[in-house]
Amino acid sequence: MSRPNPAPLLVSLVFAAAPAVVSAEPVPPAAPPPPHTAAWPVGWSALGGAVVSLGVGVAFGLRSLEAEADHKTVTTGAGKRRTAEDARGAANDANVCFAVAGALAATGATLLVIETRPEGGPTAAPAPGGGVVGWSGRF
Numbered sequence: 001m002s003r004p005n006p007a008p009l010l011v012s013l014v015f016a017a018a019p020a021v022v023s024a025e026p027v028p029p030a031a032p033p034p035p036h037t038a039a040w041p042v043g044w045s046a047l048g049g050a051v052v053s054l055g056v057g058v059a060f061g062l063r064s065l066e067a068e069a070d071h072k073t074v075t076t077g078a079g080k081r082r083t084a085e086d087a088r089g090a091a092n093d094a095n096v097c098f099a100v101a102g103a104l105a106a107t108g109a110t111l112l113v114i115e116t117r118p119e120g121g122p123t124a125a126p127a128p129g130g131g132v133v134g135w136s137g138r139f
Contacts (some may be wrong), residue, residue, distance in 0.1 A: 036115060041110030050104035056098030064090035 024127045067087035072078050 039111045039115040043108045043115060046104045046108030046111065048108075050101045050108060053097050053101035054105060057101060060090045060094035060097060064088075064094060119133045 049082075064087050067083050067090055071080060071087055072085035074083050125132045
């Protein structure tokens with residue numbers, strides 16, 4: 001059983017010459033992008049501080065769990081009081097570290113999002129049959 005040959009495919013390309021645009025002035029090279037503002041390193045530093053604070057908070061949380069386990073095994077009244085205070089203190093320290101980590105993360109993320117470069121503004125360009133006007137920016 002033989003397969004019939006498919007019909008040949010015919011592709012046509014049409015090229016049209018566009019009018020040449022001649023300019024007497026050379027086009028200046030594009031300026032390099034401006035450096036980041038001070039918000040950029042501060043934002044990344046805040047995010048780094050958030051990671052460190054989160055790690056310290058986890059360490060205090062684990063210490064609190066360890067002190068709680070010790071509290072269950074201690075039999076004397078003074079020992080129970082000491083281990084309960086240790087567990088409560090470590091838990092409070094962990095909560096403070098978590099709150100600081102959240103605040104630093106929010107600050108860092110906000111700074112990185114709203115960090116602006118000195119660019120943007122109104123633009124205008126000629127176009128066939130008229131022109132184009134716009135406004136550019138970044139946030």
